Amino acid sequence: MTERRQGLLFVAPAVAVLAGVALYPILGTIWLSLHRSILVFHEHRFVGFDNWATLFEDARFWSALVTTLYFSAVAVSAELALGLLFALLLHGVFRGRGLLRAAVLVPWAIPTVVSARLWGWLFNPDHGLVARMLPGDEVNWLGTPGYALHAAIVVDVWKTTPFVALILLAGLQAIPVELGRAAALDGAGPLRILWSITLPLLRPALAVAAVFRGLDAMRVFDAVYVLTGGGPANTTETLSIYAYKTLMRSGDFGYGSTIAVATFVCVSVLAAIYLWLVVPTQEPA
Amino acid sequence: MRTTLQRWLGLVVATGALGWSACSRPASAPNQPGRLVLVHQPLWGNPAPFEALLEQFRRDNPEVELRTQLLPNDSDVSHQFFLTSLEGGSADFDVLVADVVWVPEFARAGWIADLSSEFPPTALAAEFLPAAADAVTLEGKTWAVPWYLDVGLLYYRTDLVPRAPRTWAELEAFARAARTRDPSLQGYLWQGRQYEGLVCNVYEAIWGFGGQSLAGDRLALDTPEAAAALTLLRRLISTGVSPPSVTSAAEEQTRLAFQNGRAIFMRNWPYALGEAQQEGSAIRGKVAISPLPTQHGEPGFGALGGWQLAINARTPAERRPAAIRLVRLLTSLEANRLFALEYGRNPPRRAAYLDPALIAGAPEIAQLLPLLERARPRPLTPYYGMLSDILQSEFSAAISGVRPPAQALQRAQAQADRLMGAPR
Amino acid sequence: MKRLGLLLAMTAALTFCVGPFLWQVLTSLRPETEQTRLALPTRPTLQAYAEVFEGRAFAQVMLNSFAVASLTTLLCLAIGALAAFALARLPVPGRGALLAAALGASMFPPIATVGPLFLLIRALGLRDQLAGLVLPYATFALPLTLWVLTAHFRQLPPDLYRAARIDGCTPFAAFWRVLLPLAAPGLVTTGLLVFIFSWNEFLYALTFTSSPEHRTVPVAIALFASEHAEPWAQIAAASVIVTLPLVILTLAFQRRLVSGLTAGAVKG
Secondary structure: OOHHHHHHHHHHHHHHHHHHHHHHHHHHHHHHOOEEEEHHHOEEEEOOOHHHHHHHHOHHHHHHHHHHHHHHHHHHHHHHHHHHHHHHHHHHOOOOHHHHHHHHHHHHHOOHHHHHHHHHHHOOOOOOHHHHHOOOOOOOHHHOOOOHHHHHHHHHHHHHHHHHHHHHHHHHHOOOHHHHHHHHHOOOOHHHHHHHHHHHHHHHHHHHHHHHHHHHHHOOOHHHHHHOOOOOOOOOOOHHHHHHHHHHHOOEHHHHHHHHHHHHHHHHHHHHHHHHHHHHHHOOO | OHHHHHHHHHHHHHHHHHHHHHHHOOOOOOOOOOEEEEEEOOOOOOOHHHHHHHHHHHHHOOOOEEEEEEOOOOHHHHHHHHHHHHHOOOOOOOEEEEEHHHHHHHHHOOOEOOOOOOOOHHHHHHHEOHHHHHHHEEOOEEOOEEEEEEEOEEEEEOOOOOOOOOEHHHHHHHHHHHHHHOOOOEEEEOOOOOOHHHHHHHHHHHHHOOOOOEEOOEEOOOOHHHHHHHHHHHHHHHOOOOOHHHHHOOHHHHHHHHHOOOEEEEEEOOHHHHHHOOOOOOOOOOEEEEOOOEOOOOOOOOEEEEEEEEEEOOOOHHHHHHHHHHHHHHOOHHHHHHHHHHHOOEOOEHHHHHOHHHHHHOHHHHOOHHHHHOOEOOOOOOOHHHHHHHHHHHHHHHHOOOOOHHHHHHHHHHHHHHHOOOOO | OHHHHHHHHHHHHHHHHHHHHHHHHHHHHOOHHHOOOOOOOOOOOOHHHHHHHHHHHHHHHHHHHHHHHHHHHHHHHHHHHHHHHHHHHOOOOOHHHHHHHHHHHHOOOOHHHHHHHHHHHHHOOOOOOOHHHHHHHHHHHHHHHHHHHHHHHHHOOHHHHHHHHHOOOOHHHHHHHHHHHHOHHHHHHHHHHHHHHHHHOOHHHHHHOOOHHHOOHHHHHHOOOOOOOOOHHHHHHHHHHHHHHHHHHHHHOHHHHHHHHHHHHHHO
8 A cells, every 4th residue: 555545544434434524413503594494393404594594684693793803802902911921920030930821721620511610609799809909899790891801801811821921931932032132232222122023023823822812702602602601691601691591492403503603604714814824834844 | 242242242241231221110100009199299398287188088098009200490490390291291200380371281182180070160160269260271171270379479688678569660760769879779679580480581571561472363462562561670770770680580589689688679479479488587567469560550460370180081981980089188268278378389279368367367368369360371372382492582581681672572473473373 | 119019019919819719728727706807816716627537538539539530540541642642743634634623522522421421320320420420521531632742742853753763663563652752741740731721621520420428529619508507617528628639739830830821722
């Protein structure tokens, strides 16, 4: 057998699994989105683009989209800013770096569901630490429209800033130290060095972290679903949560699939940007 | 290097094998001939009386091995459990509890067995309260048997207001008067979190404005009565009669606040009365119940809640007689009495309210008969399970001021019509 | 002055990262009557931990998660290592496309695949079975394995493979005897990442299992509470129990994990 054939043989199981758990279901979802499919009553008939027509007029879908975009934009910006501070700190300090790096990994290692529960307790209106530590009137964070989404953002930022920090740290460590030293000799202050040298050189790492996190934030489910269930008044309902409720709580597989495909399309746009940024550099020489 | 890798691979294979054995082990071993599985929701309180009842079944049916399985205590999560397991054709359990609003759905989906031959609809209508019997019959067939009932009530503080308010205007006036005397008091507590309890609260208000649940085959949502009801509930919050926290409150948050003496009125289920009259309660002897207020002062309609027992359609014929016997026992007059006395649950059987032992032992339950006779179910439609998410969302949006009631109702109506297959 | 600033920054960072988790630990140790206190518990108790394990239900849940995560890891390593070797060293046509496709699959929102997967799993009779979770988990785990391991195999000197072939090894023997042992560190890193991701997965587990005895850890914790008074101390205790192994694992392997994670992200 030629190496080429052997290679194909070796790759075959992985291809088969990926086709079975990724390609087939995504095509299936697109196909279902063209049906009225009420699982429990065995209603299943082709309706063409009816569901899509409904989707474009569905105010709940549009508000879920806006919620998701807002969540992603705010959360990712905060994660980048905080992650950069963490990375600079990790890069700059020598004593206690090990301790800090270990600490940074703690939120990352905690299951998302657990972190949502943990913050749910911190945000508890009666006994929560947050409500009691913040000055001013007590706010029911998880029960008040406008606040709840920001509580969810806090959870996401806490959970994923470490990941961003580690990527940025890797980026920082790739920047030659001499550049900074030379600039310092020329009389540049630390902020100036950060702004004119470090940040431009860190741009690829920042871009990767932003897109990577953006992808995750656009499909967010666990953290928000466990923290608020999409409430109050659906003000924290993201695309994934709306699709999930329609699919699994209502059992409306047709329309649920339509929302799921729409989510997929939104994520794909970001994913395309990411592939375009990253893949060319990885092609084997 | 090789040895390290091999040791490591060995470890991985060993854990994998352990994992596989854990995965492939039959966990609940269904379908054994003599076994009967009952799925029910937590009853709270002392488990012993219920256990004794099951023990009685075991004694009378020695050939049957009776097992029980508990549901999560959240109606939406339990519904999803049934959706995934019954839809998947599970025969892991035989007798199951169903919330009032699930029976038409489960029946239409073919998940629960037709019980008409053992429990004829006419007999049910004669023996059970009207709303309870209605909720388990569909198109002339019986699909479940009522186990115990719940109904929405108004609780009020006899030391703070002169009498029960009959209209919403009265309730608002009484609350204002009491709050001018003691500004630390909260006015009217109800359940406004985005969950099933909110739907009950809103329907009670809609009925109080003369609205109906269904208009033919459609849900009657985009109506002036419903708009008036939601406007009222929103106004209660915006004028301070109800505290802002009601938009995230469920039964227990409101009961705890009310029982600590912090509020004048509360809407809740009957269980709160037993708790309020317990020793150590701050409002013991200072609380009474009445029908909910309405627009014009006639007694209000409470939402019907509670649980029914049904039989899995997949239960094989040879286990059916035992399953029927279990349902008969758990829904008998004796069981009704036991659930009333031991768990404070309202009997669905009319005869239970004339039972001397019950009247003596649980007078607060016996006095609820007139209220239960006026109880109304939320819309009885097979699509209810699918609709409740829409209702919860839009009702929540209206009462928390995210969008005006009329707009929320229009949105709910459009989504409901689409789901139920009505022409757009 | 600068040192003071650094010290403050360090303290703030440490509090941010570890503080919320420590608060959860404190909550789990408080008796019911002290849940509303801000200060340290005066009478710390392990009662919540005992209650969590009462009736074995939670031990079962942990065993479930362990089984699913280790099976997923095993499956992905077995399939992934072979494919990654081929992608790195053999002239497989369209390998760039395959890697890109794998990366694309890992970016699928799980919600976009959950419907058909539910129908598929039901048709296979795997609904509410732990085995029914392993395959769907490959959606995100296999791409990760492919990318990290392909990178690892590429880093090994190409001459090793050539030499083994000249010595008469078949491609598989060269892979099994020569390259795989050298890629052991990569396997450990990948295995750990896959294990942790599978342990934490929520959406599929919530959808494909229904009975309490087949739940995994995240599902059990998400559904822990009840409509009535929530058992906060027990939730906290359960959270601590399921998180500690991960934290220990993460800290023990932190260098490897960090390199795997950042390689996975920066390079793909």
